[in-house]
Amino acid sequence: MSQPLRSGARSRITGVILAGGRARRMGGMDKGLLELGGRPLITYAIAALAPQVGDLLINANRNLDRYTGFGYPVVPDLDGSFAGPLAGMASAMQAAPTPLILTAPCDSPLLPGDLAQRLLSALEAERADLAVAHDGERLQPVFSLLHTRLLEDLTGYLDSGERKIDRWFARHRVARVDFSDRPETFLNVNTPEELQALEQRLRQEP
Numbered sequence: 001m002s003q004p005l006r007s008g009a010r011s012r013i014t015g016v017i018l019a020g021g022r023a024r025r026m027g028g029m030d031k032g033l034l035e036l037g038g039r040p041l042i043t044y045a046i047a048a049l050a051p052q053v054g055d056l057l058i059n060a061n062r063n064l065d066r067y068t069g070f071g072y073p074v075v076p077d078l079d080g081s082f083a084g085p086l087a088g089m090a091s092a093m094q095a096a097p098t099p100l101i102l103t104a105p106c107d108s109p110l111l112p113g114d115l116a117q118r119l120l121s122a123l124e125a126e127r128a129d130l131a132v133a134h135d136g137e138r139l140q141p142v143f144s145l146l147h148t149r150l151l152e153d154l155t156g157y158l159d160s161g162e163r164k165i166d167r168w169f170a171r172h173r174v175a176r177v178d179f180s181d182r183p184e185t186f187l188n189v190n191t192p193e194e195l196q197a198l199e200q201r202l203r204q205e206p
């Protein structure tokens with residue numbers, strides 16, 4: 001069930017780390033670059049995603065030089081209006097050389113090693129346009145595997161002034177993937193207090 005993807009399947013997927021938000025709850029800092037356990041927060045997502053995909057890119061809107069230093073292409077949103085995660089997904093779909101993108105946020109350091117495998121199984125079994133993680137209580141829309149053929153529809157949606165991710169998903173065939181066995185997976189760091197709490201936890205159980 002949770003075996004790693006074979007290289008043929010991996011090569012169809014570009015991993016996308018979404019790091020393009022304004023991080024207002026973090027005082028406007030660039031969240032992906034904040035340190036956790038002595039290294040930038042985004043490095044946890046990169047380390048988790050890289051072995052699961054054929055290509056990887058980082059979607060960021062600030063500090064592009066620093067993000068480039070992690071060794072993967074960096075793509076900003078198509079416009080500078082900070083239109084939310086869908087804008088990052090659109091930009092990534094345009095840049096990705098593969099038929100699928102797998103998104104994860106830069107502020108979720110506990111990503112599971114079988115994210116791609118579980119989302120891809122459901123995507124194929126349900127012949128869906130996109131597969132989205134569900135934590136047992138709610139959908140986790142920024143943990144998604146999407147066909148890049150959705151780009152045209154997505155840019156049309158954004159150009160019409162829409163922003164809401166759930167409403168855009170509702171226009172498509174969505175496979176919901178149950179991760180209720182892995183509640184930690186979606187832990188994400190939004191405030192300085194949450195970052196500090198996780199820092200302390202990692203120190204206690206490295």
Ligand SMILES: Nc1nc2c(ncn2[C@@H]2O[C@H](COP(=O)(O)OP(=O)(O)OP(=O)(O)O)[C@@H](O)[C@H]2O)c(=O)[nH]1
Nearest residue numbers: 018019020021022023024025082083084085088105
């Ligand atoms: N590309 C892009 N990504 C975004 C944008 N807004 C949010 N995101 C990303 O979407 C994911 C989830 O967003 P949040 O956790 O709310 O992060 P955020 O919006 O930066 O933080 P807040 O301002 O505190 O809500 C994160 O990976 C963000 O980087 C945006 O305008 N463009």
Ligand SMILES: [Mg+2]
Nearest residue numbers: 021022023024
């Ligand atoms: Mg936000």
